[in-house]
Every structure is written in C-alpha cells, then in structure tokens.
Amino acid sequence: MKKFKELLLNNWGLKLISLTIAFALWFVVISVNDPVDQKSFANITVHLINTELLTDKDKVYEVLEGTNQLRSVTFEAPKSIREKIEASDIIAEADFNDMTSTDTVPIKFYCPKYSNDVTEIEGNFSYVKLKVEKKVSKWIDIKYTQIGEVAEGYVISNISLDQNRLEITGPVSKVEEVSKAVVDVNVSDISNDIYTRGSIQLCDANGKSLNYSSITGNVDKVNVKVGVYPTKEIPVEYNITGVPENGYVQTGEMETEIKTIMVAGPASLLNNTSEITIPENELDITGATGNVVKDINLRKLLPAGMIFADKTFDGKSEVTIFIEKQAEVELQVTRLNLQITNKPANKVIEYPEGAQIPPLKLRGLERYVSTVTEENLRGIVDVGAWMQSKQMEELSSGTYQIPVEFALVSKVEQVEPVYVTLEVMTPEEYAERARTQNTVN
Numbered sequence: 001m002k003k004f005k006e007l008l009l010n011n012w013g014l015k016l017i018s019l020t021i022a023f024a025l026w027f028v029v030i031s032v033n034d035p036v037d038q039k040s041f042a043n044i045t046v047h048l049i050n051t052e053l054l055t056d057k058d059k060v061y062e063v064l065e066g067t068n069q070l071r072s073v074t075f076e077a078p079k080s081i082r083e084k085i086e087a088s089d090i091i092a093e094a095d096f097n098d099m100t101s102t103d104t105v106p107i108k109f110y111c112p113k114y115s116n117d118v119t120e121i122e123g124n125f126s127y128v129k130l131k132v133e134k135k136v137s138k139w140i141d142i143k144y145t146q147i148g149e150v151a152e153g154y155v156i157s158n159i160s161l162d163q164n165r166l167e168i169t170g171p172v173s174k175v176e177e178v179s180k181a182v183v184d185v186n187v188s189d190i191s192n193d194i195y196t197r198g199s200i201q202l203c204d205a206n207g208k209s210l211n212y213s214s215i216t217g218n219v220d221k222v223n224v225k226v227g228v229y230p231t232k233e234i235p236v237e238y239n240i241t242g243v244p245e246n247g248y249v250q251t252g253e254m255e256t257e258i259k260t261i262m263v264a265g266p267a268s269l270l271n272n273t274s275e276i277t278i279p280e281n282e283l284d285i286t287g288a289t290g291n292v293v294k295d296i297n298l299r300k301l302l303p304a305g306m307i308f309a310d311k312t313f314d315g316k317s318e319v320t321i322f323i324e325k326q327a328e329v330e331l332q333v334t335r336l337n338l339q340i341t342n343k344p345a346n347k348v349i350e351y352p353e354g355a356q357i358p359p360l361k362l363r364g365l366e367r368y369v370s371t372v373t374e375e376n377l378r379g380i381v382d383v384g385a386w387m388q389s390k391q392m393e394e395l396s397s398g399t400y401q402i403p404v405e406f407a408l409v410s411k412v413e414q415v416e417p418v419y420v421t422l423e424v425m426t427p428e429e430y431a432e433r434a435r436t437q438n439t440v441n
Contacts, residue, residue, distance in 0.1 A: 060171045162225075183200055240254070255322070261276065327369045327370075341384070372409065398423075400421070
C-alpha cells in the first residue's frame, strides 16, 4: 500500500501534465469526429400555456404581429445529435404566468429529447406580443341578403330564417364594430320553394364584412326557407254608382293609372281569379257637383293568400271620375229637318196648313250638345211604328199627333218628346180639296 502511494505521488506534476495533454487530445479527436454546429427549423408554433389566467377574468387576448409563429428557430448541438433532431423536438412555450406589464410573454425553448446536448436555442422572436381586452357579449339582428332573381313568371312570397337574433362574444373593441349579421340567400332561377342553410357573416354599420377570429357566435349557420309564387296579370274593374246633383252629369270618363295589376299566389288561387272588382260603394258619385277623386286600396280587395308581384307597389289606386255641369239648348225644328216614313199606301199624309212644329229641347255636356245644330238636325216620323204602338191596323182620315225620333249624338238626351201634327186623307179626299182650292182661286 505504501509503495502504491509513493508511486501515485511520485512525479505528480508530470503525471498531471500528461493527463491534461491526454484530455486535450481526446477533445480534439472528439471535436473533429463530432463537431458542434448550428441548425435551424422554420415555422415553429409557440404554445401558449396557462391562458386561463386571462380568460377566467373575463378577458380576451389577440396575438400581435404573428409573434406566436416563429419564422426560424436556431440551436447548437453535436453533429451526431443534430442529425437526429426534427422540428417537432423543438418546443417553444409562452407561459402567461410570465406576462409582463406591457402585455408581452417571454418565449422559452426546450428540446426535452436531447436536453443535455442541445444549447443556445433562439427564435426570431423572444416575446409573444398580446393585445388584452375585456370580453363582452351582445345580441344583434340577423338579416338576409337576396342574391340573384327567381325564374321569369315567379316572385318570392317570403324568405324566413329559423333564427333572427345572434349572440356574439369577443374583445370589446371588435364587438363594438359589429352592427348586424347577414346571411346570403341565392334564389337565382328558382321556381319552387327551397330549404337551405346559410352561413352568418358579421358586418359593420356600413355593410362591410368583418372577419375576426376572436369573435364567436352562439351559432354560425341558420336554416333558410324561400317561398315562391307564380304570377298573373289581371284587370281591375271599376264600378261607378249613384248620380250627380241635378244639373250635373258624369262625363263617362274616368282616369286611373292602374288598369291591371300583377299578382302572385298559389296556382290554384290564380286560376280562380279573373279580375279585381271595386265594390259599388267605393265609387259613389251621388250628389257630386264636380270631379270625384277616390283613393282605392286594392290590397284589401285581394283574395286571402294573394299578394302583389311588385313588392314596391303600395296597393293604392287614385281614381278621378269627371263630373260636369249640364247644358240645355232649344232648337227650332222645321219640316226640312223631318222625314215621314212608313206611310200607309192608300193614304195621303201631309202637314195641315199653318201647323207649327214645337222646338226640340236637348240636355247634356256642352261639348256634345254644341255639336247638334238646326242645320244638321234630323228626325224621323215613323207612321207605321206609331200605328203599331197604338195597335192600329187601319189609319182613318183625320188629324193625328205623332212623335218624332231624332238622331242624336251619344251623351245628349232629349228633355221632352216632340210631336208633329199630320193630316191623313184618302186620295179622293185629297183630290176634292184640291178642286175646291182651285175653284176658290
């Protein structure tokens, strides 16, 4: 034992130097055969841990500038280890326990599988930058936007959503931007009812789409039903009732822009509807002394289940019924204005000497009455028709009052009948009168 101790301590300085030289030679050999160098991996995701430290306090966060996605991570390791390491072996973590007062979280790097050999791990970011805000919720309306037009000859009867309110939750600054939720409904060329599901898009007050991953909703899609009706054009029938004040007449003219309407509804209902009729009491002109203007609500006259094909049409129809004061004229009638017809073949008929024809009184609108003059007035004395009305088969000699039928223009009425006096004679009586008159002369 003593000899071993003496041997160990003898020339110990030389022995220490020898050991150092041996270690250096070993290190050189190792370094040459297994050198330490750098290696990099791209697109390493930083894992955020203990985030509940914020969310449990009704706060939300947003990662800024993409600092949770590292463009590159570099580390050092011996060659033998570097060749084995894969990107999944490098762990990058940001622990919210370490959050700073400036809302940044330092990134820590690990390589658990080769922890003794991997050193100097660094990323292009050292911190995850956050924007921390209060978490809020609010309810907003869900509206739909129609895309396209239905097939020709059809209209949309209704578009309904199974939910018209949406609750959204997220950062207060983002939630305050949201004004409404919109669902696009494509109806291009459809001719039947359709059922579909529509995705909800958040929008600001100007209708601009907002795509914030930090905002969540209680639903992201809604069920949509689109109802479709066929269309049909039908006439509007205006019924005028009553009479104007005495001395006034309806001109027969009526003015309205709505003569037909385009309606829509179930096919069976359209097939059984040929027109829309205005009730009589709606257009009553009783006692009128001037134009009558009525506002008719056509909507209330539609059969149940029928709608206007034009959604912009308010259903109102303004109707003007023209009323004017009557004019009366009195025209002198002469024999030149009259023609005697259907005289019995065995009789002579003529006007008695000195017989007067009463004047013709006419009544109507000035524009029409003024067209009848004494020059263009024509009347018929129909003896045969008068006899038939009196049930006379033979016409005895004598003097008779027979009515005159005047040819009058439309909208002009004869106030009272006009009778002319005619004398009826046999040919023999007529010849005797002539001889008597010649003798006297």
